[in-house]
Amino acid sequence: MVxxxxxPDTFRLNRKLKQIINEYKNRGRGINFAVxxxxxxxxxxxxxxxxxxxxxxxxKLFVVKAPVSNKEFKESLIDGIEKIAASEHNIxxxxxxxxxxxxxxxxxxxxxxxxxxxxLLENAGVESWAAAEFKRLGKPVSPKVVRLLVERVxxxxxxxxxxxxxxxxxxxxxxxxxxxxxxxxxxxxxxGVFDAIDAVASRSRERMFALTRERLAAGDHPIYFLAMxxxxxxxxxxxxxxxxxxxxxxxxHPFVFGKSRAQANRxxxxxxxxxxRTVCGTDLDIKTGRVSPEAGLDMLLARI
Numbered sequence: 001m002v003x004x005x006x007x008p009d010t011f012r013l014n015r016k017l018k019q020i021i022n023e024y025k026n027r028g029r030g031i032n033f034a035v036x037x038x039x040x041x042x043x044x045x046x047x048x049x050x051x052x053x054x055x056x057x058x059x060k061l062f063v064v065k066a067p068v069s070n071k072e073f074k075e076s077l078i079d080g081i082e083k084i085a086a087s088e089h090n091i092x093x094x095x096x097x098x099x100x101x102x103x104x105x106x107x108x109x110x111x112x113x114x115x116x117x118x119x120l121l122e123n124a125g126v127e128s129w130a131a132a133e134f135k136r137l138g139k140p141v142s143p144k145v146v147r148l149l150v151e152r153v154x155x156x157x158x159x160x161x162x163x164x165x166x167x168x169x170x171x172x173x174x175x176x177x178x179x180x181x182x183x184x185x186x187x188x189x190x191x192g193v194f195d196a197i198d199a200v201a202s203r204s205r206e207r208m209f210a211l212t213r214e215r216l217a218a219g220d221h222p223i224y225f226l227a228m229x230x231x232x233x234x235x236x237x238x239x240x241x242x243x244x245x246x247x248x249x250x251x252x253h254p255f256v257f258g259k260s261r262a263q264a265n266r267x268x269x270x271x272x273x274x275x276x277r278t279v280c281g282t283d284l285d286i287k288t289g290r291v292s293p294e295a296g297l298d299m300l301l302a303r304i
Contacts, residue, residue: 002084002113004106006068006095008258009118011157016116017063017094024061024090032060038067043076050087060089067105068095074105081108097258126155133161134176139168141176148178152185156256196229198263208301222293223286226300230279236264237272278303 003020005013024033036046046064068074077084084091099106099117109115121129127146134141149167153160163185167176170184196215199207215225238250239261247257264272282300285291291299 001090002093002109003091004093004095004109004113004115005118006093006097006099006106006115007118007120008096008098009120009157010096011161013094013096013118016118017092020092021061021063032058033063034060035063035065037065038070038073039065043073043080047076047080047083050083050089050091062089062091064091064093066095067093068099068103078104078108081112084109085112121155121157123150123155126150126157126160129157130160130164133164134168137164137168139171139176144178145176145181148181149185152181205301212297212301216294222297223283226279226283226286226293226297230276230283232260232263233272233276233279235260236267237269237276239264240267240269240272 005016007013021033034049036049046062049060050062064077067077093105093109106115127143127150130150131141131143131146134146149160149163153163166184167180171177171180196208196211199205199211212225216222235250235252235256238245238252239257242250250257252260267275278300282291282296286293286296
């Protein structure tokens with residue numbers, strides 16, 4: 001059995017991987033299980049293990065992570081595709097992130113077994129997923145509850161699953177209502193904030209003003225919007241200062257990390273520090289009453 005799981009929706013991808021591993025272990029074969037990471041181990045170690053006989057002649061389960069990320073590892077897999085095809089063991093290849101349809105490894109593995117792509121869900125898909133998750137936990141909710149929750153969290157399924165768990169435990173002996181979501185779920189960084197940072201990076205002052213007015217018209221309070229921009233600039237500073245740390249090392253969700261890393265590349269470290277200081281200074285001016293929130297935001301956009 002050969003399976004290739006890949007895509008940017010790391011939550012559903014990892015849930016599927018966990019399901020496969022648990023099914024294997026539940027059949028009492030946990031001792032014949034091995035994980036290889038292309039970023040830490042050479043392909044030779046994988047092929048050496050693949051050649052070894054398992055105890056009692058049972059099929060092993062191999063999980064190979066990030067096979068596309070390491071070019072040398074990937075080429076070794078392509079060169080050894082006949083050995084993989086000839087193996088009687090179960091092999092699951094797992095690649096987080098986008099994989100091009102023309103990728104040679106994807107094409108080679110698709111001829112040997114199953115491939116499953118996990119794209120990020122869009123609005124309707126996220127709502128369907130959330131509704132199903134509530135039902136799975138024995139706590140079905142109204143479409144209005146699901147809609148508000150998705151509006152606040154977006155398509156970050158890692159956080160969405162956590163918020164669903166939190167709501168289920170919060171309203172353990174009653175139905176979950178809209179007020180529960182409004183009081184307990186903090187809105188995530190909106191797409192408007194990412195767009196605003198993009199406008200800053202491109203030095204498009206006109207676009208910055210337009211985006212800010214759009215967010216305020218949509219109901220964002222100036223202080224809230226300012227806090228979101230400050231938080232995103234802090235993310236960019238973390239990435240710029242520690243580029244090798246990765247999402248896990250910096251405590252960021254992979255989706256936020258991916259978007260933030262692309263934005264960080266458009267700034268120098270000094271530019272990010274200056275922008276962050278300006279935002280923090282404006283925040284202090286507003287909170288101490290030196291300027292009104294609206295005027296403070298206007299002055300920030302003129303200076304940043």
